[in-house]
Amino acid sequence: MKNIFLWILIAPFVASSTAAAQGRGNPPPMPTSERVPSSLMTFFVTSEPIGNGGNLGGLAGADAHCQALATAAGAGGKTWRAYLSTQARPGQPAVNARDRIGTGPWYHPKERLLDYLKRRLSRPIIQSEIHGDTLAEAQRGSNLTKEFALTEKGELVNGIGDPLPTRHDMLTGSQPDGRAFTDNADHTCNNWTSNSTGSAQVGHSDRVGYGNQSWNSSHATTGCSQTDLVSHGGVGLFYCFAVN
DSSP: OHHHHHHHHHHHHHHHHHHHHHHHHSOOOOOOOOOSSOTTOOEEEOSSOOSSTTOOSHHHHHHHHHHHHHHHHTOTTSOEEEOOOBOOBTTBOOBOGGGGSOSOOBOOSSSOEEOTTSOEEOOOBOHHHHSOOSHHHHHHOOOOOTTTOOBTTSOOOOOTTSSSSOOOEEEOOBOTTSOBOOSSSOSBHHHHTOSSSSOBEEEETTSOSTTSOOSSOSEEOSOSSHHHHHHTTOSSEEEEEEOO
8 A cells, every 4th residue: 555655656757757768768860961052051162263363353253253153052042252351452441351251150061060970960160169369269279170161062172182183272361360461461462353463361271281270361372373373272262151
């Protein structure tokens, strides 16, 4: 009798605990889609250059290139901007790449990234991780890696150690914090209108080379012609971010 009474008291708690355990023990299956582009895509590397060296047609031409590639891939419903800075000129204030790309989070073109356990989990870039504005953020580093920096077609960009040609140089014209340079040197191929004189600051999409791991500010090119860009490990590709 005593045992029956005890069971009546604890039965509701056992049932509740069992139901909770079953809910935890039977998670929904992980998605397996490799759809490209993902409906979440808000970031990609241009799969093809404009092809005129550092003359991108200014920021407007670069933005149009991002928009055209996104549209061709099926993601033209978003507003796309090139991650490029321009330098101050008489009557024209500088433009910082970081101020052109919205607030994120930014997702790469594939539906899911595989983690180390081969689970498919979303791994976006979030605003606080992209530029390292604080010491803690700088120490943590950006999660923009080679595996994240895919083209709008979901393809990896050839970097150091991959079959030639190397294409990891990304035009940015930016300092590591995403802001425009303030000195008198040309870091933007005359604000992306020159295919001859000047130079362009580039980052490395694979985070390898030149003694640093910068995705957005690794080194300067030797010139602004298409040949100059190719000779340094690039072809004139750049990053595109959706701002909405």
